[in-house]
Amino acid sequence: MEIPLNEWNMYKNFEEMASDILEMANEFMPDKLIFLSALTDSEQIILKVRDNNTNIQVWEGMRMDLLDTACNRIDFDRNAPLIFEDVRKENHLNGVQRILLDANINSYIGVPIILHNGEAFGTLCAVEASAAAFSTKSIQMFQRIAKMFSFYLDLERRAYRDSLTGLYNREFLSKHFHDFSASGGALFFLDLDGFKKVNDLYGHDKGDEVLKETARKLEEYMKRYSGFATRLGGDEFILNFVGLFDSEDLHNLAENLLVHLSSTDTQLADFRLSVSIGIASYLPGDSKPLNTLLKNADHALYRAKTQGKDTFRFY
Template identity: 50%
Template structure:
């Protein structure tokens, strides 16, 4: 399961509000199968679906390849609805028609759901096993419902995101760690060497730019590792969490990749990065507080050994 789906599990009242959205949508478009989906990367999952009895094959939790979904053409940039009143007459859907026919989908309305900053969340969709005309008034009302739902999503997101870097924050790390399955994992505790001097010499605006740049580099790194998430704890302290069973050799290789990404800076800044690494077992006997303390101890060892390196915590 990808990051956005994990994030949704921490949202308060999501199920209740999603159900309210579906109920309101059903008042506007009765006799339709209506669902809320979330999109992450190339994956789409149906989160909540209306209770309408229908011949259409769709269930909550269904995961789709976005390229095989009608929602692939939804315009998130312009926030425009996508309408197919007759699937079989749409020339642009030739590659999907066989699958849609098997699913008994004859018409489709998809409305983009985005966060306030423009990041896509997913779609509110109405599908029918018959051809259907979607009038402008109904579409406009559904767009207003989606807009209100987006405000709720954004408030939840703000609670778990660092305001400067948009990485997950300590609160989300705590919730995420508590919800982890009973398998072992790893923590990388990162600290920027020389960051205080950047603030003192070049000012806090320059420091903020550096932190934002670090966040981008770390996010790009974890994007290539589905079992990894990046967090900012505060100041110039960052964490990468790996949900995996692995050995020290592989973790060393990943630490070297992270250091490489954080090596090149403006020569006036004289920055580098030190990393402390700690592993936790799958029996959940180690608290997050203890784990971070262990990783911080290893981090201090890395700094004491010359910085720009990593150390493992060892008992």
């Protein structure tokens, strides 16, 4: 299970910006409850609500199974709004219809909030207790407001995300490592074996492809566990596994990770890319600075490099 990082909580002026966005939306959707939400793989999280005394059962911090939401039916690929002017007549909604009506929602508009990289962040929605028509102008303005909010999110994400791979960057790790380490865990320090040869033989564009593919595989692997992946720079990556692990757990994590990464499709003729890993664990309440833990993991990585590569060692 992965940690819900709630990255938006780390953004500067998020609360103020979200409130301003809802106030702007309210100019075109008066007398409705308007909200911003974020979507995960399994949930919809209500981030901010602007309620005009609607008696609708939606509130800030509310979390819903994504499959039980109207927002899950929005076409993010087409960046198209979803509109129900009378939920009672939308029989194709099946169980979601009853959920909406039980929340006192009988009209709905939801527009997608999509980041510059194409990733779906969430939705901007307006709901009302009675059936209602939505004018073309109000729908278009709602879409523009959602797009404006996506610009703000993109600017904030750039402070914490690596521009090439999309993983968290060194800045994020430095500022927020201890926010997620109270329950103990382990740092895996990864370095690609022979990566310099990729750039030398195939060029930096191909090297960038390898880094992006590696990052994708790391994110895929981390979805199974609590923690997050970071690119330190170059071909160095950090995985922070959160929780209590014994030596056998960490051994299995590392072995499975090596197998997972060995399937990376580098599309490089006669070249097999591998990775070396250094592991440093930490206990709950461990007061060691992050730099110390990184140095410990780096020492273990050096031993893995000198003892054959494509392997792992513990500090």
